[in-house]
Amino acid sequence: MPPGPAGLGRYVSGTGLVVLVVALVVTGVAAWWTRTRNGAVHTPAPGTGQEDALTPQTVLAGLGVRPDDADLTVVQFSTAFCGPCRATRARLQQMQTSRPGLAYVHVDAESHLDEVRALDVRRTPTLFYLDRSGALVGRSSGAPRPEELTALVDAHTTVQR
Amino acid sequence: MTPSPSSATPSRVTPGAVPLVDVRGPRFGAWVTTVVLAVALLAGSGRLVAVQALVFAVGAAAGLRYAPYGVLFRTIVAPRLGPVREREPAAPPRFAQLVGFLFAAVGAAGYLLGVPILGAVATGLALVAALLNAATGFCLGCELYLTARRALPARTA
Numbered sequence: 253m254p255p256g257p258a259g260l261g262r263y264v265s266g267t268g269l270v271v272l273v274v275a276l277v278v279t280g281v282a283a284w285w286t287r288t289r290n291g292a293v294h295t296p297a298p299g300t301g302q303e304d305a306l307t308p309q310t311v312l313a314g315l316g317v318r319p320d321d322a323d324l325t326v327v328q329f330s331t332a333f334c335g336p337c338r339a340t341r342a343r344l345q346q347m348q349t350s351r352p353g354l355a356y357v358h359v360d361a362e363s364h365l366d367e368v369r370a371l372d373v374r375r376t377p378t379l380f381y382l383d384r385s386g387a388l389v390g391r392s393s394g395a396p397r398p399e400e401l402t403a404l405v406d407a408h409t410t411v412q413r
Numbered sequence: 414m415t416p417s418p419s420s421a422t423p424s425r426v427t428p429g430a431v432p433l434v435d436v437r438g439p440r441f442g443a444w445v446t447t448v449v450l451a452v453a454l455l456a457g458s459g460r461l462v463a464v465q466a467l468v469f470a471v472g473a474a475a476g477l478r479y480a481p482y483g484v485l486f487r488t489i490v491a492p493r494l495g496p497v498r499e500r501e502p503a504a505p506p507r508f509a510q511l512v513g514f515l516f517a518a519v520g521a522a523g524y525l526l527g528v529p530i531l532g533a534v535a536t537g538l539a540l541v542a543a544l545l546n547a548a549t550g551f552c553l554g555c556e557l558y559l560t561a562r563r564a565l566p567a568r569t570a
Binding site (some may be wrong): 290335366373394 | 450534555563
């Protein structure tokens with residue numbers, strides 16, 4: 253919005269105009285970020301051997317996650333105030349019907365705050381992807397994009413009809 | 414303590430079990446909120462921000478069914494649109510009303526108590542959240558809920 257004619261200054265707050273323009277720019281950047289980066293699956297660098305430290309795997313094992321029972325285990329942290337959590341959960345459960353090698357574990361983040369802190373889960377949904385050997389093959393925050401989720405699941409499991 | 418490997422849980426929420434809203438309602442409300450806050454910023458009007466804070470407060474306290482913009486949507490907008498195609502649980506957008514209220518309340522207080530810069534910045538932050546929600550459906554307050562919850566000591570429930 254360009255500054256209007258001189259007379260408009262009497263009706264428009266200069267501070268308000270500046271804040272409005274900054275807010276619009278911030279929103280634009282945030283919208284771009286949610287469209288492009290939100291939910292992207294990050295693959296942790298392999299072989300960073302910190303055997304003494306509390307690894308994500310040990311924390312998840314404490315939550316009852318048993319990766320050796322399935323080809324791919326997806327662990328989802330959710331909260332009650334999370335719209336995309338529900339859609340992500342439904343999508344994964346839908347995928348389970350045709351992929352027997354896919355296991356899904358749902359964790360209510362609020363009732364497991366110690367684990368949430370240990371795993372540095374900041375937003376919901378946050379997902380952890382573990383293969384049968386127990387290796388962490390990926391992690392994502394925010395609802396994963398359907399095609400990326402499907403590609404990751406398909407890379408580790410086989411579809412059965 | 415252990416999470417349920419919820420293979421048996423149905424993925425569709427049964428109507429009636431959880432309060433549901435037409436997804437278009439909160440989006441419409443977010444657009445109205447964006448316009449109201451933009452006008453308030455341009456006019457430097459603390460009273461208008463206070464009105465918006467009140468609107469947020471009703472939605473957060475009484476539920477989305479009674480949220481003023483939700484009522485506007487149901488009575489005027491929805492009948493002109495097609496039938497409801499998608500519903501979502503009411504809890505996340507209702508929580509967002511509470512987050513919106515906090516920012517709008519600080520904004521209104523800033524303007525009305527003679528700290529217009531605080532009023533403008535808080536109002537601007539509320540506008541970012543509302544416009545982001547309106548344009549993309551992304552709920553900033555919902556996303557940050559866990560971050561806030563983590564920082565607080567564990568609740569003994």
